[in-house]
Amino acid sequence: xxxxxxxxxxxxxxxxxxxxxxxxxxxxxxxxxxxxxxxxxxxxxxxxxxxxxxxxxxxxxxxxxxxxxxxxxxxxxxxxxxxxxxxxxxxxxxxxxxxxxxxxxxxxxxxxxxxxxxxxxxxxxxxxxxxxxxxxxxxxxxxxxxxxxxxxxxxxxxxxxxxxxxxxxxxxxxxxxxxxxxxxxxxxxxxxxxxxxxxxxxxxxxxxxxxxxxxxxxxxxxxxxxxxxxxxxxxxxxxxxxxxx
Amino acid sequence: xxxxxxxxxxxxxxxxxxxxxxxxxxxxxxxxxxxxxxxxxxxxxxxxxxxxxxxxxxxxxxxxxxxxxxxxxxxxxxxxxxxxxxxxxxxxxxxxxxxxxxxxxxxxxxxxxxxxxxxxxxxxxxxxxxxxxxxxxxxxxxxxxxxxxxxxxxxxxxxxxxxxxxxxxxxxxxxxxxxxxxxxxxxxxxxxxxxxxxxxxxxxxxxxxxxxxxxxxxxxxxxxxxxxxxxxxxxxxxxxxxxxxxxxxxxxxxxxxxxxxxxxxxxxxxxxxxxxxxxxxxxxxxxxxxxxxxxxxxxxxxxxxxxxxxxxxxxxxxxxxxxx
Ligand SMILES: Cc1cc2nc3c(=O)[nH]c(=O)nc-3n(C[C@H](O)[C@H](O)[C@H](O)COP(=O)(O)OP(=O)(O)OC[C@H]3O[C@@H](n4cnc5c(N)ncnc54)[C@H](O)[C@@H]3O)c2cc1C
Numbered sequence: 001x002x003x004x005x006x007x008x009x010x011x012x013x014x015x016x017x018x019x020x021x022x023x024x025x026x027x028x029x030x031x032x033x034x035x036x037x038x039x040x041x042x043x044x045x046x047x048x049x050x051x052x053x054x055x056x057x058x059x060x061x062x063x064x065x066x067x068x069x070x071x072x073x074x075x076x077x078x079x080x081x082x083x084x085x086x087x088x089x090x091x092x093x094x095x096x097x098x099x100x101x102x103x104x105x106x107x108x109x110x111x112x113x114x115x116x117x118x119x120x121x122x123x124x125x126x127x128x129x130x131x132x133x134x135x136x137x138x139x140x141x142x143x144x145x146x147x148x149x150x151x152x153x154x155x156x157x158x159x160x161x162x163x164x165x166x167x168x169x170x171x172x173x174x175x176x177x178x179x180x181x182x183x184x185x186x187x188x189x190x191x192x193x194x195x196x197x198x199x200x201x202x203x204x205x206x207x208x209x210x211x212x213x214x215x216x217x218x219x220x221x222x223x224x225x226x227x228x229x230x231x232x233x234x235x236x237x238x239x240x241x242x243x244x245x
Numbered sequence: 246x247x248x249x250x251x252x253x254x255x256x257x258x259x260x261x262x263x264x265x266x267x268x269x270x271x272x273x274x275x276x277x278x279x280x281x282x283x284x285x286x287x288x289x290x291x292x293x294x295x296x297x298x299x300x301x302x303x304x305x306x307x308x309x310x311x312x313x314x315x316x317x318x319x320x321x322x323x324x325x326x327x328x329x330x331x332x333x334x335x336x337x338x339x340x341x342x343x344x345x346x347x348x349x350x351x352x353x354x355x356x357x358x359x360x361x362x363x364x365x366x367x368x369x370x371x372x373x374x375x376x377x378x379x380x381x382x383x384x385x386x387x388x389x390x391x392x393x394x395x396x397x398x399x400x401x402x403x404x405x406x407x408x409x410x411x412x413x414x415x416x417x418x419x420x421x422x423x424x425x426x427x428x429x430x431x432x433x434x435x436x437x438x439x440x441x442x443x444x445x446x447x448x449x450x451x452x453x454x455x456x457x458x459x460x461x462x463x464x465x466x467x468x469x470x471x472x473x474x475x476x477x478x479x480x481x482x483x484x485x486x487x488x489x490x491x492x493x494x495x496x497x498x499x500x501x502x503x504x505x506x507x508x509x510x511x512x513x514x515x516x517x518x519x520x521x522x523x524x525x526x527x528x529x530x531x532x533x534x535x536x537x538x539x540x541x542x543x544x545x546x547x548x549x550x551x552x553x554x555x556x557x558x559x560x561x562x563x564x565x566x567x568x569x
Binding site for chain 1: 253348429436440448519530
């Protein structure tokens with residue numbers, strides 16, 4: 001089984017977000033980059049499936065060389081090879097075009113990624129890729145088992161969940177608890193150094209949207225503290241002052 | 246040229262977030278000098294659909310195919326693309342949800358549209374510029390984006406505008422619509438569906454009462470459920486609570502769970518870790534009840550009580566019951 005896992009390289013969830021270049025670029029100074037947490041789940045499940053059924057896991061990242069440590073980590077976690085498309089994507093559409101282009105050159109049974117990246121929070125790349133490749137897609141997937149060419153998928157739906165059976169190939173957006181997060185082993189880290197990381201140029205895309213400036217939220221006003229022995233006052237304030245009940 | 250709104254149903258009724266999306270679309274339509282059309286997929290009562298008119302839709306295209314009662318991004322996107330073509334819609338509005346995002350993505354790829362998901366307010370439209378603001382880094386920042394393609398799909402946050410629940414426009418005209426749906430969309434076999442039916446859904450809720458590890462165990466949850474029922478609220482929880490199986494996974498709020506944007510979020514015994522805040526920082530008003538005055542959540546709160554939830558929750562419940 002051939003699995004493609006698309007990973008993002010994003011600031012750690014606790015990172016303080018600031019911008020540079022007149023608020024047009026993320027300030028990466030002092031920010032620790034990690035594999036997107038949802039992508040990490042997708043990768044872990046891909047490695048488990050490969051170990052069960054034999055096959056190959058390829059990780060793909062669309063972006064610059066500052067993601068190479070995250071790509072190496074993915075290799076250390078058990079991916080067999082990596083591809084990096086060397087371009088800072090303009091938007092989700094651009095990212096999806098690059099992924100679809102790589103996918104067309106190879107035959108993958110599964111294309112896995114996180115249900116959304118934690119930088120842009122859009123959750124649209126899997127749908128775009130699936131449409132470009134004319135494949136079915138499901139998201140968010142919480143459980144995935146493969147039997148021959150059939151996938152059994154548990155996905156979250158509005159107010160609940162659903163179990164589906166679908167034929168490969170598929171594009172899936174993953175979230176926990178699809179797999180346990182893993183830490184790379186010493187052996188994994190050693191072998192990752194020699195696994196292939198291929199850097200390829202991007203294909204041309206049209207730019208459908210243009211990102212301008214970034215802004216930070218307005219600072220929150222002070223929290224109004226209510227003494228515990230007058231807790232009931234809260235309900236009145238919510239009704240008369242905040243007008244939310 | 247009509248502005249097209251994709252609306253979602255819940256048991257045959259139009260969801261509140263969808264009414265909000267219609268109102269949002271109608272404001273853009275007014276600016277562009279055009280009308281608003283809503284697209285409804287699956288079984289629905291046409292008197293329910295007429296209500297879309299109260300919020301500003303002139304027309305509702307209704308695809309009454311029961312196969313669409315089931316979440317299906319591929320088929321929904323096909324229907325949306327055909328509706329957009331029939332109505333010559335350049336602006337399409339979708340309320341944000343996992344499904345909404347998937348439909349937006351697929352329709353966007355087919356229409357070569359600019360798709361922006363997580364929009365927080367009305368677009369600025371001046372001359373040829375169509376500028377939106379979107380939430381990024383889980384609410385830690387915003388990005389301003391110019392949607393440059395001729396067609397634009399706007400996936401909007403629940404509180405992108407304040408919805409007028411008592412809007413009183415004239416009823417919409419409901420028209421049957423029969424798009425060509427490919428078989429590919431219906432190939433998957435549904436083995437089972439598990440839905441909570443009589444609960445208020447978290448993404449729709451105006452009030453959420455949420456509990457963390459401070460509640461100590463599932464046996465204490467009645468304290469929180471009582472307050473929720475007194476306020477007509479939905480209930481949520483922090484991640485450790487669902488990891489420990491005190492509450493079902495679909496209630497877990499935050500970075501790795503659901504993102505909610507209610508009018509009021511009441512956090513009980515939740516520390517306010519940044520990953521939890523990522524799911525709630527779009528709420529209009531946040532109340533934090535925690536016995537630790539140093540709990541980080543107070544920094545993001547509008548109202549706070551330092552105290553023991555076991556003592557405070559029943560008192561709030563009593564006070565809330567007296568309101569009704
Ligand atoms: C990658 C990643 C993703 C994550 N995603 C999420 C996510 O999506 N959602 C999420 O919630 N977490 C997430 N977490 C976990 C997060 O970091 C915190 O561990 C979690 O939110 C803490 O949950 P809690 O506040 O319920 O528990 P705790 O941190 O244990 O806090 C319990 C709080 O209850 C208070 N308390 C205790 N007893 C009482 C009492 N009697 N009365 C009043 N107050 C009391 C305590 O003072 C404390 O503040 C994630 C973590 C990581 C690393």
